[in-house]
Amino acid sequence: MVENIGATARAMMNCSLGDLRLVDPRDPWPLSNTLQERMDATSAGATDILKNTTLYPTTEAGVGDLNSVYALTARTRDMAKEMLTPRAAIAEIHAKIQAGEKIGLMFGPERTGLINEDLACAEKLIGIPANPEFSSFNLAQSVLIMGYEWFTTAQSRPSEAQSSRALNYGKTRPATKAEVFHLFEHLERELEEGGFFTSPEMKPAMTQNLRNAILRAELTEQEVRTWHGMITALAQGPKKPRNQHG
């Protein structure tokens, strides 16, 4: 809803967050005049954010240039991903940004939240602590809480975060999401050819589990290249005796 997008822009501007990306919004952009006015009204003047909003057809496209993504969700949905509080996540994110990484926060629409396919693009999950009887936050509320943590952390602890989670990257750099997605495709293509996905119904779950584990590794660009080489070597190597005789 455009009101929710306007309120989100306001919360972002309150908290000095800059880059709003929308994936396949309900109402087609550019908006009609009526919708534009409703959005601008709830933004309370945060029009710079709205003007610079970018649109993407898919979640994958929206995160391609980032190094890692944290997804807001109320439930873990049995995903093998780390679930952090907003405060713990923001501390990590500050450290990564200071190390030169580009990080995204991913929020879902009001009623449905993020679907598993979206969550599969994220390295980690964030759960906002809430009354278990009434735990659903809307988009603008979630953005405000993350923005608030972002702003207060940015202000109050400049260097403590620095120490905590930054890898030593040497001459390489964290891989972009697009590079990692490309690695997934390579791996899954070879696994398909190798008969790894024994039943088609199981393939989506198996793929998702593999992707989750690899995302947790937060590969560098060099490692992604190495892994491509590794997959190729495995797939092109000499056939195994068992196979040759079987």
Add this chain to the structure above:
Amino acid sequence: MVENIGATARAMMNCSLGDLRLVDPRDPWPLSNTLQERMDATSAGATDILKNTTLYPTTEAGVGDLNSVYALTARTRDMAKEMLTPRAAIAEIHAKIQAGEKIGLMFGPERTGLINEDLACAEKLIGIPANPEFSSFNLAQSVLIMGYEWFTTAQSRPSEAQSSRALNYGKTRPATKAEVFHLFEHLERELEEGGFFTSPEMKPAMTQNLRNAILRAELTEQEVRTWHGMITALAQGPKKPRNQHG
């Protein structure tokens, strides 16, 4: 505005805050049906809070039974009152409540904020850290930030560390080091056969880099088994055309 009151009730319910008091609201209560519906819609179901809302003609009347009051304001307005961050204020408030006190948070209307006469009823002031270029929060935003601090402090002092870093393991468990080492051996054996390690001198460094990346994934026992299957599938799959003709 009734929408702002509804959104406030939602934020209070999200954060387990209970007692909403209104001082001289713009629209006369009980509300007309239309206004009631607009308020209920933005409350997203937090109707218990709205039903139990109490009305007061003046600020003084509204805070009479409390032991102390903290007022939200963007500026100190040269008041000789202590100005706290939300986090510091909530820490104090928790301590006071544990000592049996009744404490109130006071919020102003959207455009004007609290006037000096209201602030005069408060012991201390709270300022929400914000972008100095865009620092105005609406009622529901301010309530959400205070509620979030309230809820996280109430809940997470003992368990924040606990909650933050644990994966959701479901039916599996973290792999043992021995299981992961065994996986390394399997992978490296197949890579060796596939001609991945082009120069023997480079092998130790390449192996170490691979191991580092996989260790960062902190695999589960189930994932280790899946990865064994994946390596086997890759290594035993049909030969690639390039290899067959090369």
